[in-house]
Amino acid sequence: MKQNAKQSGFMSWLDKRTGIEGLKHEALNEPIPGGARWAYVFGSGLLYILLSQIVTGVFLAMYYVASADHAHTTIEYITKQVTAGGFIRSLHSYGSSAMVVTLVVHLGQTYFFGSYKGRREILWISGLMLFALVIGMAFTGYLLPWDEKAYFATAVGTNIAGEVPIIGDWLKALMRGGTEMGTLTLSRFFVAHVFLIPAGIFAFVGAHVYLFRKAGSAGPISEDPYEPKQKSEQFYPKQVIMDIVFATILVGALGLLSYLSPVELGPKANPADTQFLPRPEWYYLPIFQWLKYWSGAYAIVGIVVIPGIVAGFLVALPFMDKSLERRPWKRPIASFSFATILCGLIFLGWQSGHEDGADAAVAKQLAKQATETEAFMKTPFKSETMGPAMLIAAPLSPEAAKGKKLFTDNSCDGCHGDNGQGTENGPKLIGVSVKFDHDELVKVLRNPTQKMRDGNMDPVEIPDDDLALLIAFLNTLK
Amino acid sequence: MIGSHVTNVHQTLMIENSEVSKSGSNTSGSLDHPPPTGRRTFLGWVIGLGTVSVAGLLSIPLVRFALDPLTRAATSTGWSDLGPTSDFSETTAPQKRTISITQTDGWRTVLSEKSIYVVKKASGELTVLTAICPHLGCSVKYNESNNQFKCPCHNGAFTTEGKLVSGPPPRDMDNLEMRIQDGHLQVRYQTFRQLVKSKEVLA
Numbered sequence: 001m002k003q004n005a006k007q008s009g010f011m012s013w014l015d016k017r018t019g020i021e022g023l024k025h026e027a028l029n030e031p032i033p034g035g036a037r038w039a040y041v042f043g044s045g046l047l048y049i050l051l052s053q054i055v056t057g058v059f060l061a062m063y064y065v066a067s068a069d070h071a072h073t074t075i076e077y078i079t080k081q082v083t084a085g086g087f088i089r090s091l092h093s094y095g096s097s098a099m100v101v102t103l104v105v106h107l108g109q110t111y112f113f114g115s116y117k118g119r120r121e122i123l124w125i126s127g128l129m130l131f132a133l134v135i136g137m138a139f140t141g142y143l144l145p146w147d148e149k150a151y152f153a154t155a156v157g158t159n160i161a162g163e164v165p166i167i168g169d170w171l172k173a174l175m176r177g178g179t180e181m182g183t184l185t186l187s188r189f190f191v192a193h194v195f196l197i198p199a200g201i202f203a204f205v206g207a208h209v210y211l212f213r214k215a216g217s218a219g220p221i222s223e224d225p226y227e228p229k230q231k232s233e234q235f236y237p238k239q240v241i242m243d244i245v246f247a248t249i250l251v252g253a254l255g256l257l258s259y260l261s262p263v264e265l266g267p268k269a270n271p272a273d274t275q276f277l278p279r280p281e282w283y284y285l286p287i288f289q290w291l292k293y294w295s296g297a298y299a300i301v302g303i304v305v306i307p308g309i310v311a312g313f314l315v316a317l318p319f320m321d322k323s324l325e326r327r328p329w330k331r332p333i334a335s336f337s338f339a340t341i342l343c344g345l346i347f348l349g350w351q352s353g354h355e356d357g358a359d360a361a362v363a364k365q366l367a368k369q370a371t372e373t374e375a376f377m378k379t380p381f382k383s384e385t386m387g388p389a390m391l392i393a394a395p396l397s398p399e400a401a402k403g404k405k406l407f408t409d410n411s412c413d414g415c416h417g418d419n420g421q422g423t424e425n426g427p428k429l430i431g432v433s434v435k436f437d438h439d440e441l442v443k444v445l446r447n448p449t450q451k452m453r454d455g456n457m458d459p460v461e462i463p464d465d466d467l468a469l470l471i472a473f474l475n476t477l478k
Numbered sequence: 479m480i481g482s483h484v485t486n487v488h489q490t491l492m493i494e495n496s497e498v499s500k501s502g503s504n505t506s507g508s509l510d511h512p513p514p515t516g517r518r519t520f521l522g523w524v525i526g527l528g529t530v531s532v533a534g535l536l537s538i539p540l541v542r543f544a545l546d547p548l549t550r551a552a553t554s555t556g557w558s559d560l561g562p563t564s565d566f567s568e569t570t571a572p573q574k575r576t577i578s579i580t581q582t583d584g585w586r587t588v589l590s591e592k593s594i595y596v597v598k599k600a601s602g603e604l605t606v607l608t609a610i611c612p613h614l615g616c617s618v619k620y621n622e623s624n625n626q627f628k629c630p631c632h633n634g635a636f637t638t639e640g641k642l643v644s645g646p647p648p649r650d651m652d653n654l655e656m657r658i659q660d661g662h663l664q665v666r667y668q669t670f671r672q673l674v675k676s677k678e679v680l681a
Contacts, residue, residue, distance in 0.1 A: 056540075059540055059543055059544060063584075074585055077585035082543060083543060083545075083546045084539035084542045087539050088540065237521045237522075241521075241525070244525060244528070248528075248532065251532060251536065381585075383585050384586050385586075385588075385589060386586050386588050387589030405576075408576050408593055411617050411630060413593060414609075414617025414619060414630050415630060418591045418592070418593075419591070423616075425616055425630075456630055456631070
């Protein structure tokens with residue numbers, strides 16, 4: 001009452017039309033059983049990173065072109081030329097790592113705290129879906145710069161999809177837009193990265209936040225997940241402040257990292273390069289290493305069966321485990337299996353780096369690739385040169401060059417274009433020498449057909465020698 | 479089995495207690511007695527101000543990133559060399575030349591070739607005319623038989639110095655900015671708006 005009276009005229013006007021006070025109340029007065037804790041900051045931290053990824057991603061799209069011809073040039077332009085380009089790209093790139101790390105911590109916290117219990121099955125599954133979608137974002141985003149490591153890492157990634165039984169080849173071709181990696185692959189990955197997967201992320205983030213609010217905060221491990229009994233504290237202000245502090249640390253860390261150590265870009269992908277050793281982004285290294293152990297007939301076990309069992313176990317978890325017990329040490333099987341998988345992944349990641357270092361040939365090649373990247377980063381940006389092919393290509397033969405002079409001196413270019421490409425006033429001449437042989441060309445140039453005359457084409461009245469030179473030029477227009 | 483039993487018990491409890499648990503006799507304390515309004519409002523301002531300043535700080539690189547093309551000087555095509563002025567000293571009729579133009583367009587460099595005429599005026603001064611007709615942009619051709627420029631598209635005619643004689647063009651042929659550097663004639667290529675009476679630079 002007192003609060004309402006204190007409201008300014010504008011706020012009361014706005015509230016009557018939007019119900020903003022109710023929304024504010026809903027958002028801020030959420031009860032947290034057992035009170036605010038640092039353990040709960042990761043979910044809102046993820047929302048912050050998502051926001052940062054969306055904003056930086058939209059800005060990067062201002063300059064990026066998703067085509068095998070231009071993708072690398074545009075990223076190079078962003079990195080080397082555009083003001084703050086290297087910084088924004090680094091924020092986006094490091095942001096993806098921060099997303100994966102924070103997501104694993106958020107998942108781990110929910111798992112170890114038993115927070116998936118208490119009618120939270122769909123909430124938990126929507127979180128797992130988000131995990132899969134984020135992994136998909138990381139995979140599709142990695143290809144977009146189209147440098148050597150992006151190209152070859154994705155070639156390996158899509159080959160793995162090809163190992164899936166029965167539909168493998170089809171799945172690989174679907175991802176690549178054909179049997180080989182190429183510009184269609186890039187277009188597909190771009191569409192998945194900026195349209196398809198984000199649509200899924202928006203939908204599931206909405207569902208996840210809604211379901212979380214519906215179920216309420218699960219509270220600490222000593223709390224009953226069904227009927228919270230501990231003294232609760234409102235979300236605002238203490239938890240809000242903790243969340244903001246965490247988000248600020250993320251902002252600071254990502255900003256500092258991007259500023260001090262901007263993400264590099266390697267040389268443009270060269271599919272013919274047989275030496276290049278692809279290495280995925282660090283958070284994919286455990287999977288990369290894992291797949292080394294499963295080859296031939298057993299590949300299906302490593303690629304489909306075991307990951308399928310792990311995913312199935314995670315999905316089934318809240319349906320199987322409905323006990324009130326939440327303390328991790330009283331749930332040894334659950335805690336042990338999660339810790340094993342996590343440690344296994346960390347070990348595999350370490351193993352991958354260790355093996356690369358131990359093999360002299362591999363270490364040498366990786367060092368060479370790093371040097372090439374360094375060197376590429378130091379070379380100044382070179383723009384793509386465009387124009388009529390003949391301007392860029394080798395110079396004309398002396399005859400054709402003289403013929404070209406005749407072409408402009410007689411204003412043929414006025415209607416047929418600088419380089420015979422055609423204008424609205426005259427047809428293109430490119431390919432004309434394929435259509436007509438030398439004698440036919442002489443004939444129509446000396447005596448244009450009625451249709452040509454109607455289009456303002458005058459007979460060419462130059463000496464025979466010059467006409468031969470002009471035709472020599474026309475022969476170059478292909 | 480045990481699990482589903484527990485759930486049922488809880489569901490029953492839930493129906494009875496749902497209102498209570500939401501607004502809370504058993505979730506006592508702060509819900510019934512929120513911190514004094516003054517402190518909450520103050521905190522709100524501090525958080526709001528902090529958020530706005532962090533967002534403002536972050537938006538600086540974003541704005542600079544988006545405005546980058548505006549900070550680059552408009553791509554003025556440089557000077558193209560047409561050779562020593564002595565090449566044109568004997569000239570009576572206009573001389574046609576082709577110059578290569580390089581334009582920067584973001585991450586691209588676009589090459590193109592343009593035709594121009596070098597004209598020696600009656601006064602002896604050199605002037606450079608673009609071959610593009612101010613009417614609809616066709617390439618104007620010099621006709622030695624009657625000492626006139628003629629546009630092949632709509633028969634616009636101009637004098638040797640580019641003055642409009644007859645036809646639909648709205649103005650004289652456009653002359654280009656030129657200079658003499660170390661005895662060489664140089665020209666800066668530009669394009670002009672068509673179909674208007676006065677010469678307006680487009681690019």
